[in-house]
Amino acid sequence: MPELPEVETTRCGIAALLTGQKVARVVVREWRLRWRVSRALVRELPGQTFRRVARRAKYLLLATDAGTVILHLGMSGSLRVVPADTAPAAHDHIDIVFADGRCLRLRDPRRFGALLWTRTEPQLHKLLRALGPEPLGTDFDADYFYARTRRRKVALRDFLMNARIVAGVGNIYANEAAFLAGLRPQRRVGRLTRAECERVVTAVRETLQQAIAAGGTTLRDFQNANGLPGYFQLQLYVYGRAREPCRRCGTPIKAVRLGQRAGFFCPRCQS
DNA sequence: AGAGGTACCTGGCAGC
DNA sequence: TGCTGCCAGGTACCTC
Numbered sequence: 001m002p003e004l005p006e007v008e009t010t011r012c013g014i015a016a017l018l019t020g021q022k023v024a025r026v027v028v029r030e031w032r033l034r035w036r037v038s039r040a041l042v043r044e045l046p047g048q049t050f051r052r053v054a055r056r057a058k059y060l061l062l063a064t065d066a067g068t069v070i071l072h073l074g075m076s077g078s079l080r081v082v083p084a085d086t087a088p089a090a091h092d093h094i095d096i097v098f099a100d101g102r103c104l105r106l107r108d109p110r111r112f113g114a115l116l117w118t119r120t121e122p123q124l125h126k127l128l129r130a131l132g133p134e135p136l137g138t139d140f141d142a143d144y145f146y147a148r149t150r151r152r153k154v155a156l157r158d159f160l161m162n163a164r165i166v167a168g169v170g171n172i173y174a175n176e177a178a179f180l181a182g183l184r185p186q187r188r189v190g191r192l193t194r195a196e197c198e199r200v201v202t203a204v205r206e207t208l209q210q211a212i213a214a215g216g217t218t219l220r221d222f223q224n225a226n227g228l229p230g231y232f233q234l235q236l237y238v239y240g241r242a243r244e245p246c247r248r249c250g251t252p253i254k255a256v257r258l259g260q261r262a263g264f265f266c267p268r269c270q271s
Numbered sequence: 272a273g274a275g276g277t278a279c280c281t282g283g284c285a286g287c
Numbered sequence: 288t289g290c291t292g293c294c295a296g297g298t299a300c301c302t303c
Contacts, residue, residue: 003296034279034298058297075296076281091281110280112297127299154274163298170296219296220283259275261295 002073004168005211006222007058010079013225015053017081022049022099030093034114041117057131057167067119074112078223080105131167135204142198149189157185157263172239175264177203179237184270185263238264
């Protein structure tokens with residue numbers, strides 16, 4: 001579920017609630033996430049105080065003096081802060097219990113998420129080291145994007161979903177950004193002109209900013225830290241809208257198979 | 272180096 | 288109603 005805007009929405013929701021909280025204990029009801037939940041985390045996090053909550057790509061970074069919790073929501077994860085004695089529902093796998101009696105609760109039905117622990121600078125962690133620039137940061141610009149696309153044959157949609165190129169863009173926003181840029185998701189990036197690359201960069205930033213402002217996209221079950229859905233699905237131009245009229249021109253939106261995942265575009269607005 | 276496929280897992284839905 | 292097959296927001300890892 002969560003792409004960058006949903007993770008950012010979650011980060012905003014939990015940052016104030018977490019910062020300054022001392023951890024009393026960690027309750028693990030299910031160890032088997034994407035990777036086994038870090039035993040070192042369960043051992044070393046109690047007694048620590050959360051100093052800040054940052055984000056890199058789709059990873060949440062919960063920093064303490066002893067180390068950093070690296071948390072990924074996978075496809076179906078969500079976080080809430082609730083009283084620690086609240087009965088856990090199905091798929092509520094982890095509680096990080098605070099000294100004040102509340103806890104940060106991770107729910108993740110598909111268990112594609114991750115809960116890891118690093119004692120060093122999190123950016124050096126294997127999972128974060130090779131990530132491309134943040135799409136909303138200054139490193140992601142037309143020069144960079146144009147240079148990286150040269151001699152590449154992959155479809156624009158897949159290129160945007162490549163975390164080594166740009167971090168945090170998933171299928172929804174890759175398709176939406178392609179629409180805003182006026183380019184079909186199946187376009188081979190190596191043939192994009194410099195001007196088209198500039199449009200893509202602008203479109204990616206625009207799409208993500210709008211989505212963050214709307215609290216993310218809730219297709220099925222995404223909820224923010226307060227248990228509320230996002231609203232960006234109401235503004236989607238193409239994603240999941242096959243055969244529905246384009247919001248710009250009324251032409252039916254088309255779905256294409258790109259690799260293993262669906263792509264969506266307006267045959268009139270995108271070339 | 273790059274492209275493409277596979278694997279991990281559960282739940283919802285369409286179709287029969 | 289109940290079964291089956293397909294699809295899903297991610298991404299590391301494998302092979303070619």
